[in-house]
Amino acid sequence: MIIMADIGHGLVGRIVALAELQRLRRSRCRRGRAPQDYLTYRPAKPRKPARPRRAVSSREAVAYQVLYRLGYSINQIARAFGRSPSVVYRRLAKYIRWGLVKRRGYGPQDLRKLPARVRRQAAGRRWAELLRWLPLWLAFIEGEVDEPP
Incomplete structure (x- = not known):
């Protein structure tokens, strides 16, 4: 009623x-x-101002691919380059589909069976190492250097 x-x-x-x-x-x-x-x-409701979109350059995509092969996580790569993880994943998914990058699965590199503290420490070490190399990667992406570090 x-x-x-x-x-x-x-x-x-x-x-x-x-x-x-x-x-x-x-x-x-x-x-x-x-x-x-x-x-x-x-x-x-007031709308949030739209963030300007930055296209992913081919050099940046190559950097994603190389860093992913070296063992860095998608979240770490995205945070280092100031991108959202979905942008990095979308670009890596193309390379996975084309067979240029292998998706991580079970095997000796799988960290899921390790204790959580060990995984966090390893992620911290990888993040510190990525920050050390970041200026060289940014120089490669901007075209100052011809080859990736």
């Missing part, structure tokens, strides 16, 4: 309520909520 307080007090709300009352209900379960007054609107 529709309650007039749910709909609103305006003329349009009353018309909507009467139309709703006249319509036959064929099912026992209630679907949704009562129609709201068409004259009242929710206040618009």
Whole structure:
């Protein structure tokens, strides 16, 4: 049953309520909520300013590929280059599909069976090493150097 307080007090709300009352209900379960007054609107939420998109250069994609082969995680690569992990994964997924990069699976390089503390320490060491090499990678991406470090 529709309650007039749910709909609103305006003329349009009353018309909507009467139309709703006249319509036959064929099912026992209630679907949704009562129609709201068409004259009242929710206040618009302010939108976040859009971040400018930076295209991934071919040199940057090569850097992703090489660093992933060296054992760095997608999250570490993304954080180092200031990208979102989805951008890095999308580019690596292309290389995986083309057969240029192998996806990490079970094997001696799999770290899931190690204790959590050991994994965190290893990730910290890899991150520190990546930060040491980062200026050289950025120089390669910007075209100052011809070959990756």
